[in-house]
Amino acid sequence: MEELIRYGEKFFDELEIAVYRNRDVGVNIELNEVSTSSVRQRTITVIRGIIDKRIGISIIDSKDKEEIKKAIEEAYKMAKLNAPDEKWVSLPEPGKYREPKKISKEVKEVSPDYFVNLATKAIKLALEKDKGFVVADGDGGAQWSESLIVNSHGVDVFQEGGGAYFYLELIGRKNSNVTPGIFEFDAKLGLNLEVEKVVEEVAQKVKWAYNVEKSKTEEAKVIVGPWAMASLLSYALFPAFSGERVIKETTPLLNKVEQKIASELLTIYDDPFHELSLKPVIADDEGVPTRKNILIENGIFKGFVWNNYWGKVYGTESTGNGTRNLSTGGVGIGFHNIVIEKGKESLSDLISEIDHGYLVDGFQGAHSSNPDNGNFAVVANPAFLIESGEVKGSTVFMMSGNVYELINQIYAISKEQKVIPFHGTTITPWIAFEDVKIAGK
């Protein structure tokens, strides 16, 4: 790679070469049967070069030396056509990386047969649970990724790792009632997926859904489950932590560092080295060392995250949050593994303490939330009615409001957390909110 950097320096003031190699194996399930088994392999090389503050990027599906040389020339052509970016400072310098986490290499060469067997077992277990169950959808697989980031300032970091996942979506049919599709999943760094637990949990939710209950238009206690929580916050709140929005004055958190913005029960941080993380990266996509970045601590907003470019424009340093879009080659600001700190109560206690309220498993339309002001209007579906401390049946309702008001309405957080492989990964507990305005159906 040294030779290629030297070659690139003939054209550019600075350059970066990033090579990504992925191997995905998996099977998918359709209608109680294993459908397609697949192996997908891809190598992508991204060249980012800068000359006279002009940036040029090129991407190829190869890591062949001669092809990379051609890609460097292509990036140069692009840079010459681009206008200078007067804000550009420089690519990152080498940093001090943490010791990489020990990784399980079993996912590197796992055969799809492994997942065929896993899927077959899960289908059998699910169908034995209830005659009305249909396994509508499912997927099981593993991904192994290798990345190498080098630049002309001496950054040179190689990382490898992978993980496995399994998800199952069930539909229940009982008399004339057909439940909505309800899913559960597991994701781990190794192959130790808990299929029985996945089946158990999804079966419980489908059985709850056999009984359909009406929801009212009211203010009520609402427990939001991990999948729903991660999807809503990913669209309505997390974008506000981006440093780019500070510069553009498009974050509602502008000038709010060290101010209380949420219930003191809420602590959120981005930490790729958290014990449940599916992405224990030591460097981001620009080769900057990653670290734990606290976003909200006991309700107090602690600060923004930055990549190399926006950090330098602002006069601060990258927090190791540069994430590359492999379709376009552009580097934005993103997260590796957001963690919402767990609370003290068990989920079962949270449910049993509610006289009248709701448990939300999923939100429809979280992606229609407005990241610029935190407004959201989503449909809680699947959701469940809780009466006298017990789940009575499934229901559907609309929940609309503002995420900055919502995070002040937290009254309890569960001690259980779940890993959600969504926008990187999010590790979140069940969060209980009070006085939530809902529109029933």
Next chain:
Amino acid sequence: MQDVLEKALEWAMNNLKAEYMELRYENLKKTNLELKDGTFVTFTGKIQRGVAIRVLADGAWGFSSTNRLENLEKAIEEAYKLAKAGAKAKREKIQLAEIKPIEDIVKSKMKIKPVEVNIDDKIGHLRELEKLLKEDKVVKSTMIRYEDASGEKILLTNEGTKIKWDVNYLVQYIWTTGKEGDKLAASRDSIGQVDYGWEIFETKETNEVVAQRVLKKLHAQLNGVAPKRGEFPIVAGPIIVGIIAHEALGHLAEADLTINSPFKDLMGKQIAPEFVTMSERIVDGGFGNDKYDDEGVPVKDIHIIENGILKELMVNREYAHKWGIEPNGHARAQDYTFPPIIRMRNTVFEPGDWSFEEMIEDIKFGYYVVDFRGGQAQLNSAFQVGVQEGYMIENGEITKPIRDTSISGIAIEALKKITAVGKDFGIETGFCGKGQTAFVSSGGPHMRFDGGIIIG
């Protein structure tokens, strides 16, 4: 390249015992530009090249994809072995509906292909668009993303299909943030074309037209009031009608999903008033237009709902065999790293005979919803659509704009509440995610729903 593929396929036909084998090669040259507040943060040339291999052996599918073109035989063998491994767990063997093998070259309909446009012109176009947006003082931040591609796709099967496409597309996406006082609001816009080339920016979608559309939505959001929550008469414009057609009804008519949806028991039944027809068809400017699908099946127009009756489904060859119907060209793959699955193309309600004025004149209080930001549906047709442009209807007139809200309902219930179908027609182009991304359009005329849709 076709020679290399043919040679590899011939080797596979001589050495592997499979019912069906398919090689899909793709070689695209792409340009990606992203202009953010005066700076091109992405300025990228990209070459995407690789082969997708799908094998049906012993009634099960195996799929592999690779960009190592020097050893295709190995990748075909891998897909074959995967199919064999999956077959062991299969109770019902997959079979494919018969088709006539096709040899064809699909030419582009574009007048000006993106590859023929000088990059300076692309830069100039985006800068001008940004300037027009920023002339409005409320605009705080703009992001304009542009992508185009030109290249070839080749499909070869062991049944004799040989199709070569001249692939071209272009996409423009805008996200604008506005601020007035303490209020922040956002507006988005997207254009995607496979049949019209660069000429689209010189005719239908000039920078002036696009900027005006984006700013109108932004001001409506900034000046909007929160709507009342509840069920009111709703008049939906073509874009909202389209997203309901796509999300809440279209997905239920994708045969792989139909079996678990209410559509399964409603085939051949009246599910909407007789003046309602919803199609999956080629439309002018449709982002989902194509001559053949990724199994080499000619794309056919179908009526999902015809005069209120649920009639036809979208299928691939596997589901065409399962349902005993003709394949209709809906097997699509995002790119060479994915196998084809059943996808929509252009999902539209067909026009009726109402004018917009007639539709709203007797509404004392209701809402007119024009454009969305995100939509999602469940297989029971429960849908949610975020509204980014909408207005109140008071005493038969359009009055104040509304902000950051959504509409929701159960589409198969809402269909029964349609009371008027407009004589106009419009579409929006965009992307659909179903594990893979597909280029799609959706649309229709203005339509009125008297109940069945909740706002707020």
